[in-house]
Amino acid sequence: MIAALFVERNGCYFGIPDVDPWDIWRDARCYAGPHPVVAHPPCERWGRYWHGSPRKPHQFKLGQDSGCFAAALTSVRNFGGVIEHPAHSSAWRWFGLDTPPQAGGWVMADSFGGFTCHVEQGHYGHMARKATWLYAVRTDLPDLVWGPSPQRLSPIALERHGYQKARRSGVMAYIGGKNKAAIRAATPVAFRDVLLSIARTALRPMIEAAE
Structure with a gap:
């Protein structure tokens, strides 16, 4: 069994037997x-934009997440598994984690035996590149698809504004309407499966100890 923490209600982690x-x-x-x-x-x-939107900055304090990241860090260190967060998350510096190289590959993150890496979810089905940092403890560290994922541009933006503006805007600026934030935040099924496969390897020491 794997516990999927802080996930979307009725999202891609629901309905999986284990x-x-x-x-x-x-x-x-x-x-x-x-x-x-x-x-x-x-x-x-x-x-x-940890402080709030550009139109209304300084509404919040850095790290004001009601203890969610700290709780996730405690859980993964106690029970093994993996945390997913956007690349360049300030949580890494706040909690004393070393940052991973953008080129990819796992590197040691801290003295708790944690490892971290930089990977783009665009390789796993997300319509944007969605650069991501992972932090894993007591798991296997698989080779992932490292490096930049393919650039995806909006055909409408290319036609109307040209390559440079379309590149700066990104494909997500022209997709999703009111659901844009949910689409951007969603985890592709293929990437979900990668994360679950990493967490499942944390079961091995427990199984071996019982034999």
Whole structure:
């Protein structure tokens, strides 16, 4: 069994026989084991606009996420598994984690035996590149598809504005309407499966100890 923490209600982690999803209603900060985890703690207060929107800046404090990332970090260190967060998340610096190289590959992140890497979800089916950092503890560290994923541009933007503006805007600027944020945040099924496969390897020491 794998516990999927801080996931979207009725999202891609629901309906899988060996996955126990914890959405906002279950409050993943209360998870107490014993299963390995895949954690997607909220990223709003750790990213580029942690302070609020450009139109209304300084509404929030850096890291003001009600303890979600700290809880995810505790869970993955206690029970094994992997955390997913946007690349360049300020949570890495805040919690003393070394940052991974953009070219890819796993590197040691801390003294707790954690490893981190930079990978783009565009390689796994996301319509944007969606650069991501992972932090894994007591798991196998698989080779992923490293480096930049293919650039995807909006045909409408290319036709109307040319390559440079289309590149700066990105494909997500022209897709999704009111659902844009949800589409951007969604985890592709192929990438979900990669994260679950990493977390499942944390079961091995437990199984071997019981034999």
